[in-house]
Amino acid sequence: MTVFKSFLGATATLALTAGAALAEPAMIYDLGGKFDKSFNEAAFGGAQRWSEETGEEFYEIELQSEAQREQALRRFAERGANPIVMAGFAFADALGEVAPDYPDTKFVIIDMVVEEPNVRSVVFNEHEGSYLVGMLAAEASESGTVGFIGGMDIPLIRKFACGYAQGVKAVSPDAEIIANMTGTTPAAWNDPVKGSELTKAQISQGADVIYAAAGGTGVGVLQTAADEGILSIGVDSNQNYMHPGKVLTSMTKRVDNAVYDAFSEGADLEPGFVVMGLSNDGVGYAVDEHNEALITDDMTAAVEKASDDIASGAITVHDYTSDDSCPDLQF
Amino acid sequence: MEKMPAWADVVLIPLISLILAAAISALVILFIGESPAEALNLMVTGALGSTYGWGYTLYYATNFIFTGLAVTVAFHARLFNIGGEGQAMIGGLGVAVACLYVPWPHWSLALVAACISGAVFGAAWAAIPAWLQAKRGSHIVITTIMFNFIAAAVLNYLLVNVMRPTGSMDPATERFAETIHLPTLHELLAPFSIAFSKAPPANVSFLVAILACVAVWALIWRTRLGYEIRAFGHTETGAVYAGISPVKIIVVTMLISGGLAGLMGINNVMGEAERLVLNATEGAGFIGIAVALMGRGHPAGVFLSAILFGFLYQGGAELALWTSIPRELIVVIQALVILFTGALDNMVRMPLQQVFAALRRKEST
Numbered sequence: 001m002t003v004f005k006s007f008l009g010a011t012a013t014l015a016l017t018a019g020a021a022l023a024e025p026a027m028i029y030d031l032g033g034k035f036d037k038s039f040n041e042a043a044f045g046g047a048q049r050w051s052e053e054t055g056e057e058f059y060e061i062e063l064q065s066e067a068q069r070e071q072a073l074r075r076f077a078e079r080g081a082n083p084i085v086m087a088g089f090a091f092a093d094a095l096g097e098v099a100p101d102y103p104d105t106k107f108v109i110i111d112m113v114v115e116e117p118n119v120r121s122v123v124f125n126e127h128e129g130s131y132l133v134g135m136l137a138a139e140a141s142e143s144g145t146v147g148f149i150g151g152m153d154i155p156l157i158r159k160f161a162c163g164y165a166q167g168v169k170a171v172s173p174d175a176e177i178i179a180n181m182t183g184t185t186p187a188a189w190n191d192p193v194k195g196s197e198l199t200k201a202q203i204s205q206g207a208d209v210i211y212a213a214a215g216g217t218g219v220g221v222l223q224t225a226a227d228e229g230i231l232s233i234g235v236d237s238n239q240n241y242m243h244p245g246k247v248l249t250s251m252t253k254r255v256d257n258a259v260y261d262a263f264s265e266g267a268d269l270e271p272g273f274v275v276m277g278l279s280n281d282g283v284g285y286a287v288d289e290h291n292e293a294l295i296t297d298d299m300t301a302a303v304e305k306a307s308d309d310i311a312s313g314a315i316t317v318h319d320y321t322s323d324d325s326c327p328d329l330q331f
Numbered sequence: 332m333e334k335m336p337a338w339a340d341v342v343l344i345p346l347i348s349l350i351l352a353a354a355i356s357a358l359v360i361l362f363i364g365e366s367p368a369e370a371l372n373l374m375v376t377g378a379l380g381s382t383y384g385w386g387y388t389l390y391y392a393t394n395f396i397f398t399g400l401a402v403t404v405a406f407h408a409r410l411f412n413i414g415g416e417g418q419a420m421i422g423g424l425g426v427a428v429a430c431l432y433v434p435w436p437h438w439s440l441a442l443v444a445a446c447i448s449g450a451v452f453g454a455a456w457a458a459i460p461a462w463l464q465a466k467r468g469s470h471i472v473i474t475t476i477m478f479n480f481i482a483a484a485v486l487n488y489l490l491v492n493v494m495r496p497t498g499s500m501d502p503a504t505e506r507f508a509e510t511i512h513l514p515t516l517h518e519l520l521a522p523f524s525i526a527f528s529k530a531p532p533a534n535v536s537f538l539v540a541i542l543a544c545v546a547v548w549a550l551i552w553r554t555r556l557g558y559e560i561r562a563f564g565h566t567e568t569g570a571v572y573a574g575i576s577p578v579k580i581i582v583v584t585m586l587i588s589g590g591l592a593g594l595m596g597i598n599n600v601m602g603e604a605e606r607l608v609l610n611a612t613e614g615a616g617f618i619g620i621a622v623a624l625m626g627r628g629h630p631a632g633v634f635l636s637a638i639l640f641g642f643l644y645q646g647g648a649e650l651a652l653w654t655s656i657p658r659e660l661i662v663v664i665q666a667l668v669i670l671f672t673g674a675l676d677n678m679v680r681m682p683l684q685q686v687f688a689a690l691r692r693k694e695s696t
Binding site for chain 1: 387390391483484487488491495497499501502503506530531532599603604606608609610611613644647648651652657658661662
């Protein structure tokens, strides 16, 4: 019985400290880890930028296991963290469970929609950004064959590939698109060696522009493409700087902005559904001093026009996840 | 070599190993500029200081009990089953199939069905390596580890292409029906007016795991089959001379081993996630090896070391939440414990044996 009393005591103190805590925001990274040079790192970048500008601190955790998703959410919520931002679609199920239990806490989920009154769902139109870099790839390609290397074979990455294929076909309908996925387990997000091998295989099949949507694996793709003298396309963050003059462009997905906005708005943020697309600079293609020589004025003009047309609805880019199929690419 | 007293073998050696591992972990934590005392405090209060912490510790421990028992049973026949990971994955698939496609009226029926289905799937996954070992002499370590990769690929294929609900982004099945939700420890203890935190996923599977411990003990030490398994493990030629068929023992032992690993699915798939997700096992199959080594081939030892590893997992999560100790370092701490308790056993055992031998000589003179 005494043991049991000390349990109760401990829970009580926990509850007290939770009430007294300050409302710091919290950031939860997915299993890929904080420094993946891609998606999670972009989220970290946004949180970091907020922290530097405001001088405030934030809680963060890199998950180690699936069971920790719900655990981390509950623990941060009980400590009074607000808002709690999570990077990754895989949180949806856990968040659906947790959000109703903490009605005063605001949650932000990136890449997925969770319909609860205290949740903001941020989704990106990756297919639109991929469409634009697909157009650039087709313009830059001389062989008429372009490549796509995905990370783990999941619907989200097929969405990237499908948008890319449509962009390529929009410029040159006869172009050939070689699409490969790195693997079928989460290890595929961080396998630069395999990324490099796939790049070589695609080059031997004639590809001269390769788009990597593969997290840390993309580092190997970009490296090998630069070594072999062909062009590559980066993803999520602007990766043009990694091999100046060899990276055609990067499909930017401004996860950092989504995190930064959420942290800035703090506990008062508006829940609901936020689409980050071409119109609000959520996705796009990166042009900077490292790749401006590669992008001609004609290319810019064509892509800008397509961008406007997509934003106005004149062009519809098919979203793979809407019906699990792609008109221009077979998986 | 003179024998040590039993209490030294069971208590002292693991304890010293743990203290050594803790000391080196403390140095590592000190080296990156955090306070080891605070880290230890966080781990202990976070994992054992509240029913919340206990709930998570026991949840992880339940996984490790099943996989630890799987490895233990195989050990008794001198078979090194590295495939607990794959068998648990496929066992999870079996559990999901049982939960998804049959409308069970009550969770207890579903639990029984899920146990059978998970064990059968896990056993089936172990059957091929077992057959290859028994008939062809293909080494079980190699084949079971290869089957882990095949299991991951099979699961990935099924989740992405077959079992995923249309339109869903997540490579996972849909949620199981609400009626077959397994009662958590909170719900189980509530009738006895014992307050247990609602949040953690520890559930009725923990009791199944305890039952499995008892069953394995009875199997190994109280049945003819268990005797045959142990005899075969001690000396194969002797066992053959005694009329024990190696093929039968290898296959049957591996089926039991795979079945136990497959049973893990009722905890992580049915109890926690309530749907089948990719990578649901999270390396519990491999932790099972360390648990079995530390448990010294006895279910009671497996039970205790599983709780220890549960503590390490949950304590590690608390460290990750409230300190800036990077998660890689938490893995290092967990690895140190495995290294000292599992791999470096003799480093502690040999000097201790000498100490006890010296003490005994002194007494006799």
